[in-house]
Amino acid sequence: MNDKHNLKPLLYSILLFVSLFFVGDRLIGYYLNHLYLEQKKGDFFETTYALKHVKEDLVIFGSSRAVRHYDLSIFQDSLNLSAINVGKIGNTLLYSYAIFSQILTYHVPKVVVLDISPIEFAKSERERGQKSMIDVLLKYQDMPVIERRIKQLDTKELLLSKIFWTYRFNSSMYTLMTNDKGSNKISQSKGFKSRTGTKITKAI
Template sequence: MRRFIGTFLIMLAVIAACDQALGPVLGDAYSRVHRDEIGKLNYIADSARADIVILGSSRALHHYVPRIITDSTGMSCYNCGIEGSNIFLNYALLRALLQRYRPRVVVYELQYGYDAMRHSQANNPVNKIRPMRQLRCRDSMLADIDPMERVRMLSGIYPYNSLIAEIWLASHRSDSPYNNKLADNGYVPQFGVIKPQHEPYPKFTRELDAKKMSYLKKLVEQCQSRLIVVTSPYFDPQPDMLSVHKPVVDLCKAHHVPYIYLAQDPNLVGKAPCWDDAGHLNDRGARIFTREMIHRAKKARPQLLAPAGNKHSTTTIYNNTTTWRKKT
């Protein structure tokens, strides 16, 4: 029995040593990725430095065209949208940006299901926060979202255990939308047209998520004088969202943050040629939406959004090919 316990303890020690040795190796491999979604996350955390940044989920990624925003304002713009992200990941990205510089304007694409309501995969984007070694508040933020993360993060490989295949694939596959050569300043266009018998956009509960709302409040407080909150259109008219909509509106009003609510925009709701699916505009629709959004944003924040022709000195041109590095 004593021999068995001794052998077991030795095995545990070997496993722990391997874990701690492999963690930094995986971390370095992750940080060297410059393609695919991981490459974009690295770029946002390490290098992005645009006057205007767009934060949000896939509806940000596919709905906001930075070149139109730049043409209208004369300021550089980068789309930080990430598929499936919610308020937790977007707040982490904001904090990573603020560690390096302060954007002149932050546009937040608010999607109630991911940013305010309870959802069956509410914490799924947390796995994208764990590898963010650049983020100074990472550990405290993870522990706040889930107290057990404090214990799990003692493991060296835990932050990467669901991403090992993605780290390898990011340098080898070419079918990711993030590697599309048309991707421009973070924007990834869609070119499909919704079918008459389309799948409806997923329904969410109407119950507020207190933890999400607390992080939404933190995001508002972090950049309230520079922030514009937007909800872009859906293909189908949305049901009554008053139970969730009113608290968000009240939060924005309390901090004097404009909220541009275009979920029911008649110029796009139900207009099939402008939609890729029930929740995402195609490139044609995105360009219509972006023009309307920036028109309203300039009225809401005239002191921040300069007229076209007044170029800001930090305007940067970003690579629109298959990596997220700046042009040299």
């Protein structure tokens, strides 16, 4: 009897801890999500723009090569079409497919350019691209299209992010706290990020 009686305070303590942890996770997760959606420039803002606000006639998809090599001012001048580059450095076809699928729920571009590198079909690159895509898009799991794309690749990650709201921001907290919420830069660059400087390699 004494043993059972002594267990009650322990069980209450465990229950209290779990409850506080759950509530704390929800509150912090809600705040981080609000902070994330408040970003006015940078990668986070550009991803949100791609998923919710694209209205341009021509849309470019791809990874770093798309981001670095497609100067949209040339497309706009030559074709007389508004254009946006929603490519993302470090991501692959999986990311482009998810973004394109979501855009089609609210906008149909006149022209789509998809830049694909042969290396994206290598097994190691596919695995890396999958991890990168899930890491970026877990924050948008409330969108049915994005939720389906993530679920097709990794149900466990999706489940963890639904149970623990802070989980989806694991790799983003520092940037969220330090990113400048200044003026909207995408109106100027349209997603194009040119390289500066020249890479010099030693002759062999």
